[in-house]
Structures are given as structure tokens and as C-alpha cells.
Amino acid sequence: GAVVSQHPSRVICKSGTSVKIECRSLDFQATTMFWYRQFPKQSLMLMATSNEGSKATYEQGVEKDKFLINHASLTLSTLTVTSAHPEDSSFYICSDQLAGVETQYFGPGTRLLVL
């Protein structure tokens, strides 16, 4: 399957600061990348769909001004959590998808803790 990396794997920040998470597709050019959030003992919830060269599509209830997504190249998408608050603490996971193939391959995730 595809290889996806995320950086950082873990981040602790103070309330009010911004945090950037990178998602890289290592073995193919992904036209579409997805960002999910997973709270403890809950399943993955899609936050947004990121398309290279265009604006991201956000799911209902996800604030686009708070969760900034940039997909500047076919191998890199970034998620910036702006003015993070303790309730944003979660496990953020990205996935990529090759055009014409339904399967999504996931990164290892980023654990965010906002103090």
C-alpha cells in the first residue's frame, strides 16, 4: 500500500498558539488528501478534503478559519490549527488517495495536546 508520513508525531502547545501539521505522500502523487480527527475511544471523523491547487472542502461543523488546510503540491498537505484551545487536543490523521482508486492510506497520526 501507499506510504504516508506525518510530522510532527506529537506536539504540546500553549493555548492560543498555532500548530502546523504536515502530511506527505511518499510514493505517489496524491491529488486528494483527507484530514481526520479522532478523540479518545471514538472513531475517525472526517474534517476536510484537500485537493491540490484548490480550496479544501470542509465537513459540516468544522471551522475553516480555525483549521487551515494548504495542499500546495501533489505530495504535501498541511493542517494548521490556529489559536488552539484545550478542546482541540486530539489525534489528527491524514490520508491520501490515488486518482481513480478508492482506497485511502493513512499516516501515522499526530497527537496534539493543548495546555
Added chain:
Amino acid sequence: EDQVTQSPEALRLQEGESSSLNCSYTVSGLRGLFWYRQDPGKGPEFLFTLYSAGEEKEKERLKATLTKKESFLHITAPKPEDSATYLCAVQVGGATNKLIFGTGTLLAVQP
């Protein structure tokens, strides 16, 4: 509303004790059903994709089957290293390729 339900929430097995996990779904138009394995603190690892009722896929001790309303993940003679959370997700028809996940089954296999 599209929905995915997994059962049981948790399952404890003895090594070698075969069992099945269930994923039932109600969606407007199924494009595919996916099974993933997730270890603690890690991202989901892809296992299987099923597209149509009657389809079956196998990989080592795991076999996934699909009907029009549900999917089963059969685990034959499990080993402790099979312990993980197993996630089911459906992809529905439409312009997006979004996945809708169930809440998972936490499997513990004891030696």
C-alpha cells in the same frame, strides 16, 4: 442519514479461538466497504476493500465478507499479535470519496 455500526465494541478471545466482527451499514449508495486495523497511537492500516454483495477477501487469518446490509471480518485461530482495534468504513456514491467510519471493535487475544 448514512450510518455505520460495528459490534461488539470489545471482544476478548483466547489464542486459537475463532470469531467474527460485524459491521452493519445503512447508506444511500455503497461504492465500497473498507476494513482497517488500528494499533494504539497509530494510524489505520488498510486490510480489505469489498465492492459488491457476495464478495470475499482473505489475508492470513482474516477473511472479510459482504452482504447488502453488513460485512463480517472473520478471524480464524487468532494470535496475540492480532490484538488491535478493527475499523469498518463505507464510501458512498457522489462527488466526494469520503469515508464514514464505524466506532470500531477492540479485539484482545490472550495467549
